[in-house]
Amino acid sequence: MTVMEQRGAYRPTPPPAWQPRTDPAxxxxxxxxxxxxxxxxxxxxxxxxxxxxxxxxxxxxxxxVQATALTKQGRLAVYPSSxxxxxxxVAAALALQxxxxxxxxxxxxxxxxxxxxxxxxxxxxxxxxxxxxxxxYEHRVAPLSTPLATQLPHAVGLAHAARLKGDDVVALAMxxxxxxxxxxxxxxxxxxxVWQAPVVFLxxxxxxxxxxxxxxxxxxxxxxxxAVGYGMPGRLVDGNDAAAVHEVLADAVRHxxxxxxxxxxxxxxxxxxxxxNADDATRYRGDAEVETxxxxxxxxxxxxxxxxxxxxxxxxKSAARDAAEAMAADLRARMNQxxxxxxxxxxxHVYAEPTxxxxxxxxxxxxxxxxxxxxxx
Amino acid sequence: xxxVALKPATMAQALTRALRDAMxxxxxxxxxxEDVGTLGGVFRVTDGLAAEFGExxxxxxxxxxxxxxxxxVGMAMYGLRPVVEMQFDAFAYPAFEQLISHVxxxxxxxxxxxxxxxxxxxxxxxxxxxxxHHSDSSEAYYMATPGLHVVTPxxxxxxxxxxxxxxxxxxxxxxxxxxxxxxxxxxxxxxxxQSVEPIGRAAVRRPGRSATLITYGPSVPxxxxxxxxxxxxxxxxxVVDLRSLVPFDDETxxxxxxxxxxxxxxxxxxxxxxxxxxxxxxxxxxxFHHLEAPVLRxxxxxxxxxxxxxxxxxxxxxxxxxxxxxRLQWEAEN
Numbered sequence: 001m002t003v004m005e006q007r008g009a010y011r012p013t014p015p016p017a018w019q020p021r022t023d024p025a026x027x028x029x030x031x032x033x034x035x036x037x038x039x040x041x042x043x044x045x046x047x048x049x050x051x052x053x054x055x056x057x058x059x060x061x062x063x064x065v066q067a068t069a070l071t072k073q074g075r076l077a078v079y080p081s082s083x084x085x086x087x088x089x090v091a092a093a094l095a096l097q098x099x100x101x102x103x104x105x106x107x108x109x110x111x112x113x114x115x116x117x118x119x120x121x122x123x124x125x126x127x128x129x130x131x132x133x134x135x136x137y138e139h140r141v142a143p144l145s146t147p148l149a150t151q152l153p154h155a156v157g158l159a160h161a162a163r164l165k166g167d168d169v170v171a172l173a174m175x176x177x178x179x180x181x182x183x184x185x186x187x188x189x190x191x192x193x194v195w196q197a198p199v200v201f202l203x204x205x206x207x208x209x210x211x212x213x214x215x216x217x218x219x220x221x222x223x224x225x226x227a228v229g230y231g232m233p234g235r236l237v238d239g240n241d242a243a244a245v246h247e248v249l250a251d252a253v254r255h256x257x258x259x260x261x262x263x264x265x266x267x268x269x270x271x272x273x274x275x276x277n278a279d280d281a282t283r284y285r286g287d288a289e290v291e292t293x294x295x296x297x298x299x300x301x302x303x304x305x306x307x308x309x310x311x312x313x314x315x316x317k318s319a320a321r322d323a324a325e326a327m328a329a330d331l332r333a334r335m336n337q338x339x340x341x342x343x344x345x346x347x348x349h350v351y352a353e354p355t356x357x358x359x360x361x362x363x364x365x366x367x368x369x370x371x372x373x374x375x376x377x
Numbered sequence: 378x379x380x381v382a383l384k385p386a387t388m389a390q391a392l393t394r395a396l397r398d399a400m401x402x403x404x405x406x407x408x409x410x411e412d413v414g415t416l417g418g419v420f421r422v423t424d425g426l427a428a429e430f431g432e433x434x435x436x437x438x439x440x441x442x443x444x445x446x447x448x449x450v451g452m453a454m455y456g457l458r459p460v461v462e463m464q465f466d467a468f469a470y471p472a473f474e475q476l477i478s479h480v481x482x483x484x485x486x487x488x489x490x491x492x493x494x495x496x497x498x499x500x501x502x503x504x505x506x507x508x509x510h511h512s513d514s515s516e517a518y519y520m521a522t523p524g525l526h527v528v529t530p531x532x533x534x535x536x537x538x539x540x541x542x543x544x545x546x547x548x549x550x551x552x553x554x555x556x557x558x559x560x561x562x563x564x565x566x567x568x569x570x571q572s573v574e575p576i577g578r579a580a581v582r583r584p585g586r587s588a589t590l591i592t593y594g595p596s597v598p599x600x601x602x603x604x605x606x607x608x609x610x611x612x613x614x615x616v617v618d619l620r621s622l623v624p625f626d627d628e629t630x631x632x633x634x635x636x637x638x639x640x641x642x643x644x645x646x647x648x649x650x651x652x653x654x655x656x657x658x659x660x661x662x663x664x665f666h667h668l669e670a671p672v673l674r675x676x677x678x679x680x681x682x683x684x685x686x687x688x689x690x691x692x693x694x695x696x697x698x699x700x701x702x703x704r705l706q707w708e709a710e711n
Contacts, residue, residue: 130488131487131488132486132487132488132490135490136454136487136490142454143483143486143487147474150475152447153443153446153448153451153475154447154450154454156448157450157452157453157454157455158451158454158455161454164407164457165455183443183471184475188447191448348489349485349489350484350523350524351524351548352547355624356577356624357627
């Protein structure tokens, strides 16, 4: 006899006013990740959009390869590669309108670049020469967030503020599978649902939070299921299927813009490289697993679809490759230039006006620098 | 010259007035927090704001401090001026990551492109018989975080002026409201409330010649009482109310100590790693040759905030302050 059966005699009286506020059924994600490529749904996809996605995927992959190489040359302090996850990154940027906002996490440099931020500026944090190298207002991209999930409530607040001002702006906030365990994830989703804020949460479930696999991260049937408890729809999508990710995100963005409130999208993908160049992935996963995901590569999936449907010929492919190569060459050349930093900037932006205490410290540093200069002569 | 009708007003009323005036003057000012709307806050500081300005401007949020401050960050990014209420000092701790990792450093991180004009109101300190987690003095944590301004009023007029200044600031300001002074009254003209000097200026509340009591917030009235009591002993104590912990007004504090030659720092917060150590060190570094005695600290004990029945033993009172003043008649041991 189970404990529940022993307690079978107990029949709680429902509290008088209780009734479910929402029917959870329409909020529940599908059992299988949604796919477009290789299915009949692909026929509905806009060929022009698919070609744009393809060019961006090729460019994104090249960017990942180039940035990883730059870490080996000591030009980047660290680079968390998104190789294998390019479809999520690219679709995230392309699902937004110009007036919308993107809230990236530290692995989302590609989404930032796809949004229009200069490739070198997007690496400023990871290069170590200052923190945010780009103006967040120029392309409406928040700074890359290193603490996990803490940027999600920012997205909610910004979207809420935009709505209060009467602007139909949507915020897209990106987080990893590990980030869904953080308290800020919970608080952000709850606020967004209560306020019906125009936010889309994109979880890139790439299988691991550094070394900890998803099974040790959550007991939920899927991360998309987490949406239901907050009263928002959860959507599960194949994160390597660029067309599917774009379609689901674009739907969620449209839904938010029309006043429908937030959506949680889980994109199932895989991190082909280690967490960063400082990580040894062989300690927690086998080559065989990585190989199965290489066979489900986002670029190959899209390329196969486009080629079979006669939407991509050799010229188009080589044009995409050439554009990516030119971007990489430019990135390499500019990253190989030494950054010029002014130490006095350390005090420039702590407050609108430096405090008297900071002014004293600024004078100390200036004197030290002058002494260094004199010593050099 | 117009005659100003002074009426007794409480600090809580002055804070309410400050919020109302700020919201009326600037439509981008939004108040948010737990219970700030219909209830008007557990201390009634936001009383009437939701009715006057609507629930979009004075918003009851879900009960989640990190969420309250985190969403305020996004609101500030979009051009609003959020004023956040953390219901009690110790309830603010879940929001510390947002405060330290984002609020305090967004301006610096973005090289000035994304300043965050957020005001964080924190009712703090003991003496109201609150149970655990309702009486902490958390100022040292805020002071230790670069990028934040930290102010704490001790008078009704300052409560109004400092809160208005905080809301007007383009930088994040933590306003520590001494909750046991919420009901303290003063003659104040609510029809013509005055602004204060820019954030960062201390005020000499009582001039004196024998020694300086350096204090702030809830300890200011205690120090003034101690100064009155000290007259019987022949001591003429000066009382400096810091008003702003960050930036720190070295100028006013050191001018006072150079005049008196002796100083005691008084606060409720614990002594070890507390604000008094920083203040004593600053005074010593700047006034060493003027000092007749070491700078002393009268602070709360280095214990978790005690239960209400014992808090009177913990809080610095007049006698403990006078004992310290007596020790200032210091003579070097050989």
